[in-house]
Amino acid sequence: MIELQGIVQSYGAVQALRGIDLAIAPGEVFGVIGKSGAGKSSLVRTINLLNRPTAGRVLVAGRDLTALAGRELREARRQIGVVFQHFNLLSSRTVRGNVALPLELAGVPSGEIRRRVDDLLALVGLSELADRYPAQISGGQKQRVGIARALANRPKVLLSDEATSALDPETTRSILALLQQIRRDFGLTIVLITHQMQVIKQIADRVAVLDAGQVVEQGAVLDLFTHPRQAITRSLIEDVVPQQLPESVVARVRALMAADDGPAQLLRLAFAGDDLGRPLLSDVIRRFGLDLNILHGQVDEVQGRPFGSLAVLARGAREQLAAATAALRDAGVRVQELPHA
Numbered sequence: 001m002i003e004l005q006g007i008v009q010s011y012g013a014v015q016a017l018r019g020i021d022l023a024i025a026p027g028e029v030f031g032v033i034g035k036s037g038a039g040k041s042s043l044v045r046t047i048n049l050l051n052r053p054t055a056g057r058v059l060v061a062g063r064d065l066t067a068l069a070g071r072e073l074r075e076a077r078r079q080i081g082v083v084f085q086h087f088n089l090l091s092s093r094t095v096r097g098n099v100a101l102p103l104e105l106a107g108v109p110s111g112e113i114r115r116r117v118d119d120l121l122a123l124v125g126l127s128e129l130a131d132r133y134p135a136q137i138s139g140g141q142k143q144r145v146g147i148a149r150a151l152a153n154r155p156k157v158l159l160s161d162e163a164t165s166a167l168d169p170e171t172t173r174s175i176l177a178l179l180q181q182i183r184r185d186f187g188l189t190i191v192l193i194t195h196q197m198q199v200i201k202q203i204a205d206r207v208a209v210l211d212a213g214q215v216v217e218q219g220a221v222l223d224l225f226t227h228p229r230q231a232i233t234r235s236l237i238e239d240v241v242p243q244q245l246p247e248s249v250v251a252r253v254r255a256l257m258a259a260d261d262g263p264a265q266l267l268r269l270a271f272a273g274d275d276l277g278r279p280l281l282s283d284v285i286r287r288f289g290l291d292l293n294i295l296h297g298q299v300d301e302v303q304g305r306p307f308g309s310l311a312v313l314a315r316g317a318r319e320q321l322a323a324a325t326a327a328l329r330d331a332g333v334r335v336q337e338l339p340h341a
C-alpha cells in the first residue's frame with residue numbers, strides 16, 4: 001500500500017533520513033519506533049509529501065506521489081489522513097467545525113458535510129460534544145476530534161505521529177482501541193510513529209526501528225520482542241521486555257555462586273508462542289540432570305500470542321550445561337548467557 005524507495009531527506013547540512021526502503025501492506029498497522037531525533041516526524045512528512053524527499057520515491061496505492069504536483073498531488077494527499085501529537089485543532093472552531101474543515105476544503109456540499117460529520121462524531125464517540133470548542137474538552141477527546149478529522153475524506157492510509165504521546169496510559173489505550181476498530185471497519189492502512197514500545201505492543205503488526213535516519217531492524221512485533229538484533233532495539237524494548245537483571249537479582253546470583261563453586265551459568269531464556277505450552281524446562285532438567293534456580297521473569301502477550309523471558313541460574317556438569325543450552329536452542333528458545341561478575 002505504501003512503498004518507500006531510497007528516501008533521503010536533508011535539511012541543509014542535516015541529513016534526517018538516509019536512504020529508507022519500506023514496504024507497508026494494505027490493512028496493516030505498521031509501527032515506526034525510534035528515539036528523539038531519529039527522523040520519525042521527517043518520515044511522516046515525507047510519506048504525505050508535506051516535505052518533498054531530497055531523493056527517492058514514495059508510492060501510495062501504486063501511485064508515485066513524488067511525480068505529482070499541484071492539484072493532482074492535493075487530491076492524492078486526500079487519501080492520506082494524519083493525526084498529530086498536539087492535535088492541531090483550530091481553537092476558533094467547534095468540534096463539529098474542526099471535523100468539517102477538510103470536507104469544506106475538498107468542496108463537499110454542505111448537506112453532505114453535515115451528514116458525514118455526524119457519522120464521524122458518532123464513530124469516535126463525540127456526538128454529545130459537537131458544539132464545544134477545543135478548550136472545553138480533554139486531551140483524549142481532542143485526539144478523537146483529530147482522528148475524526150483525519151478520516152473525513154475517507155483516506156486509505158492513516159499516519160499517526162505520536163498521537164498518544166501527550167495522553168495518560170488509560171486514554172492511550174482507548175485511543176489505540178479506536179484506531180484498531182477503524183482499521184478493522186474500514187480496512188485502513190495505519191502507519192504509527194511512536195517512541196513508546198508499549199504502543200507498538202498494543203496495536204502494531206510489524207515494526208521498523210529507525211535510528212539516525214536509517215531503518216536498522218524490522219519485522220513482526222513478536223519476533224522483534226523475542227529476537228532483537230540491534231542494541232538500539234534492545235534498549236527500546238526494555239520497558240516491555242526487560243533485557244537486564246535488576247541489581248538485587250544480580251546480588252542474589254553472586255551469593256548463590258559464592259555458596260557453591262561448581263559449574264554454573266546465568267542464562268536468559270526468551271520464549272514465544274507455542275514454547276510456553278511445552279514443558280521445556282522440566283525436560284532439560286530431567287535429561288541433563290541440571291538444577292535450575294528461577295531468578296526473574298515475565299510473560300506478556302502480543303496479539304493474543306504469549307511471549308516471555310526467564311533468568312535462571314543453571315548448575316550441572318559442564319558438558320551437560322552445554323548440551324542443555326543446545327537442546328533449548330534447538331527447541332526455538334533464545335538462550336543468552338548473562339554476565340554476573
Ligand SMILES: Nc1ncnc2c1ncn2[C@@H]1O[C@H](COP(=O)(O)OP(=O)(O)OP(=O)(O)O)[C@@H](O)[C@H]1O
Nearest residue numbers: 011014016034035036037038039040041042043195
Ligand atoms: N525543518 C528542519 N530543519 C532542520 N533540521 C530539521 C528539521 N526538522 C527536523 N530536523 C532535524 O532532523 C532530525 C530528525 O528530526 P525529526 O523531527 O524527524 O525526529 P523525530 O524522530 O521525530 O524526533 P522526536 O521524537 O523528538 O519527535 C533531527 O536531527 C532534527 O534536528
Ligand SMILES: [Mg+2]
Nearest residue numbers: 040041042162
Ligand atoms: Mg517527531
